Amino acid sequence: MKEIDNPIEAPVDQSRTNPLARVFDELVRFCRSRSMFMLHYCTGCGAIELPPAMTSRFDMERLGIQPMVTPRQADILLITGYVSIKTLKRVILTYEQMGSPKYVIGICSCTVNGGMYWQSYATAKQLDQYLPVDLYIAGCMPRPEAVLEGMRKLMDRIRSGEADGWKDYYRRYDWYLGNQQHLFGDDWQTPADVIGEASHYDLAEPGTEGEHTRLLQQCQKPLEPQQTFFQIGGSLEKKGESHE
Amino acid sequence: MRPENYQAISHPPSNEYELNFGPNHPGIEGNYALKVKLHGDVVVAARADGGYLHRGFEKLMEGRLWIQNIALVPRICVPDPVPMEVCYSMAVEALTDMEVPERAQWLRVLQLELSRIAAHLFTFGGHAATTGMYTTMYWGVADRDQVLDLFEEWTGGRVYHIYNIPGGVRRDMPAGFLDRVSRTMDYIESRLPDYDNLFFTNQVFVDRARDTGPMNQQQALEWGVTGPNLRATGLAFDVRRDDPYLVYDQIDFDIPTEAPGDAWARTLVRRQELKQSIHIVRQVVEKLPSVGGPVRTQIPNPLAWNVPAGETYTRVESSKGELGYYVVSDGGDKPHRVHVRGPSSMHAVQVLEQLAVGARLEDVAQIMFSLDACPPEVDR
Numbered sequence: 127m128k129e130i131d132n133p134i135e136a137p138v139d140q141s142r143t144n145p146l147a148r149v150f151d152e153l154v155r156f157c158r159s160r161s162m163f164m165l166h167y168c169t170g171c172g173a174i175e176l177p178p179a180m181t182s183r184f185d186m187e188r189l190g191i192q193p194m195v196t197p198r199q200a201d202i203l204l205i206t207g208y209v210s211i212k213t214l215k216r217v218i219l220t221y222e223q224m225g226s227p228k229y230v231i232g233i234c235s236c237t238v239n240g241g242m243y244w245q246s247y248a249t250a251k252q253l254d255q256y257l258p259v260d261l262y263i264a265g266c267m268p269r270p271e272a273v274l275e276g277m278r279k280l281m282d283r284i285r286s287g288e289a290d291g292w293k294d295y296y297r298r299y300d301w302y303l304g305n306q307q308h309l310f311g312d313d314w315q316t317p318a319d320v321i322g323e324a325s326h327y328d329l330a331e332p333g334t335e336g337e338h339t340r341l342l343q344q345c346q347k348p349l350e351p352q353q354t355f356f357q358i359g360g361s362l363e364k365k366g367e368s369h370e
Numbered sequence: 371m372r373p374e375n376y377q378a379i380s381h382p383p384s385n386e387y388e389l390n391f392g393p394n395h396p397g398i399e400g401n402y403a404l405k406v407k408l409h410g411d412v413v414v415a416a417r418a419d420g421g422y423l424h425r426g427f428e429k430l431m432e433g434r435l436w437i438q439n440i441a442l443v444p445r446i447c448v449p450d451p452v453p454m455e456v457c458y459s460m461a462v463e464a465l466t467d468m469e470v471p472e473r474a475q476w477l478r479v480l481q482l483e484l485s486r487i488a489a490h491l492f493t494f495g496g497h498a499a500t501t502g503m504y505t506t507m508y509w510g511v512a513d514r515d516q517v518l519d520l521f522e523e524w525t526g527g528r529v530y531h532i533y534n535i536p537g538g539v540r541r542d543m544p545a546g547f548l549d550r551v552s553r554t555m556d557y558i559e560s561r562l563p564d565y566d567n568l569f570f571t572n573q574v575f576v577d578r579a580r581d582t583g584p585m586n587q588q589q590a591l592e593w594g595v596t597g598p599n600l601r602a603t604g605l606a607f608d609v610r611r612d613d614p615y616l617v618y619d620q621i622d623f624d625i626p627t628e629a630p631g632d633a634w635a636r637t638l639v640r641r642q643e644l645k646q647s648i649h650i651v652r653q654v655v656e657k658l659p660s661v662g663g664p665v666r667t668q669i670p671n672p673l674a675w676n677v678p679a680g681e682t683y684t685r686v687e688s689s690k691g692e693l694g695y696y697v698v699s700d701g702g703d704k705p706h707r708v709h710v711r712g713p714s715s716m717h718a719v720q721v722l723e724q725l726a727v728g729a730r731l732e733d734v735a736q737i738m739f740s741l742d743a744c745p746p747e748v749d750r
C-alpha cells in the first residue's frame with residue numbers, strides 16, 4: 127500500500143484575505159465549539175465511564191455537550207475503546223453519514239495502539255489509520271474527568287481551527303480508503319459519496335483520488351436491498367452471502 | 371448517498387419487513403445488534419447479531435502468563451468486573467491447591483457484593499431509560515458512582531480493580547474504610563424508597579413491563595438461564611447458597627424470587643437483591659475486624675510460575691447469573707485452555723431471540739435490559 131504524505135495544514139485559510147471574513151470565520155468557529163452534539167456509540171469498554179460523565183455527578187451538559195442518538199444530528203463521534211473489525215465498518219459508515227464539520231475523539235488506549243488487545247486478531251489497532259482522529263484521550267479507562275477535560279480541549283481546538291480532521295479525510299481520502307480496503311477487502315464500499323462531498327467543500331486535492339478510489343469504482347456495485355436474514359417458514363437460517 | 375442508490379431502498383413487498391436493531395441504537399445495551407422481522411410493529415422473528423465486541427479473550431489468555439490474565443479478565447464484563455477476577459483466581463487456586471487466608475475471603479465477598487450493587491444500579495438505569503424515565507437513570511448512575519468511589523479508594527481503580535489475585539487479594543483496605551462502606555450503604559439504602567416511588571411502583575413502568583417477555587420456569591431451565599432471570603421465574607437457585615464458595619456459608623441472606631418471569635419480575639428481583647447485598651455488606655463490615663491475619667498467600671515468582679497440570683471448573687454468582695471458568699493447565703507458565711461460561715451468552719442470544727417474538731418493537735429494548743445481558747461477555 128502506498129502512503130501519501132500530507133503535512134498538517136496551517137489553520138488559517140490563506141484564501142480568506144478580507145479581514146471581515148476572518149472575523150466571521152472566527153465567530154463561526156466559536157459557535158461550533160460551543161454546540162457539541164456527540165454521538166455516543168459504545169464501541170468498547172471505555173463507554174462505561176460515559177454515563178457518569180453525562181449524568182448528574184459530572185454533568186457534561188453544563189459544558190453544552192449533549193448526547194445524540196443519530197449520526198445526522200451529531201458533530202462529534204466518540205470512539206470509546208477498541209474497535210473490532212466488524213465494528214470498524216459501522217464506525218466508518220457512521221462517520222461518513224455525519225455532516226461536516228465533524229470531529230472524532232478516540233477514547234482509551236486501545237484506540238491509540240491496540241492497548242490490551244495488541245495481540246488480538248479481531249481488533250483494529252490504530253484508529254487514525256482509518257479515520258482522522260482529532261483528539262485522543264488515553265487511559266485504560268479514562269476517568270469521567272479526563273473525558274470532560276478532553277472535551278474542553280476539543281472545544282479549544284475547534285475554536286482555534288486546529289481540529290480539522292474532517293478536512294484531512296477529504297484531502298487524503300485515497301490513503302484512508304486504502305487502509306480500509308486493506309482490512310476489509312477490495313470490495314469494501316459505503317453508500318456515502320466522499321469524493322463528491324470533497325469537491326462540494328472545495329477540498330478535493332491530489333490525495334483525494336488515486337489507485338484505491340479507482341479500485342472502489344471498479345468494485346462498486348449498486349446497493350441492493352439486503353438479502354433476507356430470515357427464511358420464510360420460520361427457520362432462522364441466514365440465506366445467501368453474509369452481509370458482514 | 372448517490373441518487374442512483376435511492377431506489378435501493380425498496381418498499382417492503384408485504385406487511386412483513388426486517389429491521390436492524392442496533393448496534394448503534396439507544397435501546398440496545400452496548401454494541402450489539404438484533405435483526406428483527408416485523409409484522410406491523412409486532413416481532414415475528416428475531417436473531418441476535420453479535421461479534422461487534424469480539425476480542426478473542428480465551429485465545430488471548432492462552433498467550434499470557436497466569437498472573438497477567440488477571441488484568442485481562444475484568445474486561446470481559448465491564449459493568450460487573452469483580453466476579454471475573456474472583457472466579458479466575460479461584461480456578462488458579464484450585465489448580466495449585468492454594469489456600470486463601472480467611473481475611474482475604476471476606477474481603478473478596480465485600481468486593482463481590484459491592485460490585486453487584488453497582489451493577490444492579492446501573493441496570494435499573496438502563497431499563498428505566500427504555501421506558502422514558504431518565505431520572506432513574508441519572509440517579510442510578512450517580513449512586514453507582516458512590517460505590518465506585520469506594521472501589522477507587524480501596525484499589526485505585528474505579529471500574530477495573532485488578533485486586534483479586536491468585537492466593538488472595540493485593541493488599542488490605544485503607545484505615546477507616548469500613549466506616550465509609552457503612553456510610554455508603556446507609557446512603558444507598560436511604561435511596562431505595564425513592565427508587566420505589568420513582569420507578570418500581572410507577573404505573574408507567576408496571577404497565578409496560580408486566581407481561582413483557584414472559585418466560586416460565588420450564589423454559590428458563592431448558593435455555594440455561596441463571597441468576598436473577600431464573601429467580602424471576604420462581605426458582606430459588608443461587609450459587610452462593612447452593613454451592614457456597616468463599617465464606618458465603620457463614621453469611622445469612624435470603625434469595626428473593628418472583629413468580630411471573632416477565633420483565634417486571636426480573637427487575638423486581640434485582641431490586642430485592644440490592645437490599646440483600648446491602649445486608650451482606652453490613653455483615654461483612656461487622657465480622658471483618660475480628661478476622662485478622664494476612665490477606666495473601668505468597669505465590670512463586672509470577673514470571674516463572676508453572677501451575678501444575680490439570681483442569682478445573684469454578685463458578686461464582688455474578689450479578690448476571692452463574693459465571694464459570696473452565697481452565698486447563700498443561701503444567702506451563704500459561705493456561706493451556708480457558709473457557710468462560712458466561713451467563714449473558716444464554717440471555718442475549720437464545721433467550722432474547724425467543725422472548726422478543728410476539729413482543730412489540732418498542733418492548734424489545736425493555737426485554738433486553740430486563741434480561742441484563744452484558745454484550746462484551748457474549749462476544750468475549
Ligand code: SF4
Pocket residue numbers: 170171172206207208233234235236237241242265266267268445
Ligand atoms: S483502553 Fe482499556 S478500558 Fe479502554 S477499551 Fe481498551 S481495555 Fe477497554
